[in-house]
Amino acid sequence: MKLYKNILTEKERKKLLAFVKTQVRDLRPKCPGLQTLMDLHTFDETKHFYDLLMSKYFKKYQIENSWGNYCEGDEINWHNHPTCRLSAVYFLKNSDSLGTMFRDERYSWDKIISTKGPQNSLLVFEGNKVHSQPYSPKKIKRYTIAIDLI
Numbered sequence: 001m002k003l004y005k006n007i008l009t010e011k012e013r014k015k016l017l018a019f020v021k022t023q024v025r026d027l028r029p030k031c032p033g034l035q036t037l038m039d040l041h042t043f044d045e046t047k048h049f050y051d052l053l054m055s056k057y058f059k060k061y062q063i064e065n066s067w068g069n070y071c072e073g074d075e076i077n078w079h080n081h082p083t084c085r086l087s088a089v090y091f092l093k094n095s096d097s098l099g100t101m102f103r104d105e106r107y108s109w110d111k112i113i114s115t116k117g118p119q120n121s122l123l124v125f126e127g128n129k130v131h132s133q134p135y136s137p138k139k140i141k142r143y144t145i146a147i148d149l150i
Helices: 010-023 046-054
Strands: 002-004 063-071 086-093 098-103 112-118 122-126 140-148
Touching: 010 046, 010 063, 010 086, 010 122, 046 086, 086 098, 098 122, 112 122
Parallel strands: none
Antiparallel strands: 002 122, 063 140, 086 122, 086 140, 098 112
């Protein structure tokens, strides 16, 4: 697991956030919170972001899927991404720095490892790791972009 900080300029981050906000929708019961379709990387408005990530962090990989998420910290959704080698979460808007939660599969009970996710940072991890967006006792407004890499 690796965390990279200061991915975009503040102007670039705000422009990307404005676009993602226009794309998220309620896809329940399949997905918690609000989510874009899994083709976020195909839009002209996101090209700079993905070009930057691919040239700087993921030179040996291709994007399988990518989507935006909005959550308020009131749902947990344990899952993994078994078809990809790496998964990444870009913390687009995350003033509380609540990162991704991981379930430690070595235990028969729910042993949870919580990470920090500073705004404008990128968390990269193995796609098969069981994880969830964080739970928060207070309402948050958290936007992220998920990326599956093959």
